[in-house]
Amino acid sequence: MTRNESGPSDRDIMQLPPLIQAFVLHFGEMGSRWGINRTVGQIYALLYVSPEPLNADQIVEALGVSRSNVSMGLRELQAWNLVKVRHIPDDRRDHFATPGDVWEILRVLAEERKKREVDPTLSVLRELLMQAPASEAERHAQARMAEMHGLIEQLTNWYEDVKKLETERLAQLLALGSRVARLVEATDKVVSLGRRKRKE
Amino acid sequence: MTRNESGPSDRDIMQLPPLIQAFVLHFGEMGSRWGINRTVGQIYALLYVSPEPLNADQIVEALGVSRSNVSMGLRELQAWNLVKVRHIPDDRRDHFATPGDVWEILRVLAEERKKREVDPTLSVLRELLMQAPASEAERHAQARMAEMHGLIEQLTNWYEDVKKLETERLAQLLALGSRVARLVEATDKVVSLGRRKRKE
DNA sequence: CTGGACTTTCAGAAATTTCTGAAATCCGTG
DNA sequence: CACGGATTTCAGAAATTTCTGAAAGTCCAG
Numbered sequence: 364m365t366r367n368e369s370g371p372s373d374r375d376i377m378q379l380p381p382l383i384q385a386f387v388l389h390f391g392e393m394g395s396r397w398g399i400n401r402t403v404g405q406i407y408a409l410l411y412v413s414p415e416p417l418n419a420d421q422i423v424e425a426l427g428v429s430r431s432n433v434s435m436g437l438r439e440l441q442a443w444n445l446v447k448v449r450h451i452p453d454d455r456r457d458h459f460a461t462p463g464d465v466w467e468i469l470r471v472l473a474e475e476r477k478k479r480e481v482d483p484t485l486s487v488l489r490e491l492l493m494q495a496p497a498s499e500a501e502r503h504a505q506a507r508m509a510e511m512h513g514l515i516e517q518l519t520n521w522y523e524d525v526k527k528l529e530t531e532r533l534a535q536l537l538a539l540g541s542r543v544a545r546l547v548e549a550t551d552k553v554v555s556l557g558r559r560k561r562k563e
Numbered sequence: 564m565t566r567n568e569s570g571p572s573d574r575d576i577m578q579l580p581p582l583i584q585a586f587v588l589h590f591g592e593m594g595s596r597w598g599i600n601r602t603v604g605q606i607y608a609l610l611y612v613s614p615e616p617l618n619a620d621q622i623v624e625a626l627g628v629s630r631s632n633v634s635m636g637l638r639e640l641q642a643w644n645l646v647k648v649r650h651i652p653d654d655r656r657d658h659f660a661t662p663g664d665v666w667e668i669l670r671v672l673a674e675e676r677k678k679r680e681v682d683p684t685l686s687v688l689r690e691l692l693m694q695a696p697a698s699e700a701e702r703h704a705q706a707r708m709a710e711m712h713g714l715i716e717q718l719t720n721w722y723e724d725v726k727k728l729e730t731e732r733l734a735q736l737l738a739l740g741s742r743v744a745r746l747v748e749a750t751d752k753v754v755s756l757g758r759r760k761r762k763e
Numbered sequence: 764c765t766g767g768a769c770t771t772t773c774a775g776a777a778a779t780t781t782c783t784g785a786a787a788t789c790c791g792t793g
Numbered sequence: 794c795a796c797g798g799a800t801t802t803c804a805g806a807a808a809t810t811t812c813t814g815a816a817a818g819t820c821c822a823g
Contacts, residue, residue, distance in 0.1 A: 382694060386708060398597075400780075412707045431784075434801060501583065514665045524742075528741055537718065538721075540721050540725065543743060544732050548732070631770095635812085655821085656770090
């Protein structure tokens, strides 16, 4: 039974508590800077602060957007692995929730953004670097591309590496911040000392 | 998505070497995923691989877009600190170039994206966390916001920390990858051992 | 000043993205 | 297998963003 009360007036966000409304609206506006649209941002924010999974109609009512828009938004969020379907006993409708652990969310975000924003460029660069330059201009361009490729590869290698760490260790590393540099410095000395015996 | 498919229109990119053209076109298409528009992406790519600074008209000719569009694109890239003006002796026109060092570019990008994508959210979260929750729903929402805020703050603190490192050290750190975790682990032991006697 | 080389601004056109309602599809039940 | 609730699809409407040409602005040499 759908208790679909027609909205009292306009299409605005309805009776959400002000705190939640502010949060949802902010994510909606931020959405564009993050490459997602307003509705998707709002849906995500709403699910993120919701104590239990919501179904599509609840989202429609809370945000005041069309059912089909919510459907598409949820679809996109699922493609991003940012929401998952939960089933509630004795309820045929799909319910949706965000992962509870913020670290998990961070991992998913990093992974997906890398997949969409970095990997394609990396692969184009690789391809272009394979070709033989046909002029001085192309040679120079390729050298620049090689620089870019090298940097991105270093970054992604590092990322692939640290993403394997358990959250516990990751947090420790974060907490260390640049103090870790001192460690590296120390290691560096040891290494370069060792190297000096053979070379230089 | 793409407008200029294979039309031999005179508005297309002109006599760029194929390698450079491919690079420029890729950055144009990637632009949308990066929150910049096609022209801005293309301008950046073009300047990035150019051996010397270009003036606006050269960009117009290379990309086949309007002069005003180039002007706006350059303006945006300058706002991002991704291109700088260079002056060529005996030439009144402004010339533009990207920073040569890819690490410098990385720093600029990180800084600007943080400024645009993270800082506003952090400040909204802080503000919302100050308010007294008026209901159980708000209380729960605030708890979730606090989790998010905590994580973002940890990340930005880490970032503020490591961005101070010289490129040299930064590269070392990257190269270490997750092996740094072992160092941390070891240090952890040493430190906790040492703490019983003395420090550092 | 004035003329000309260079650049920016801006209103509207063009392109793209987002959103919607209606229709179609799916799927378990009676 | 027909019914009905739940969901998705999709064509077009609405909103937003990007792009352009024309006009205005800037700056300097003469």
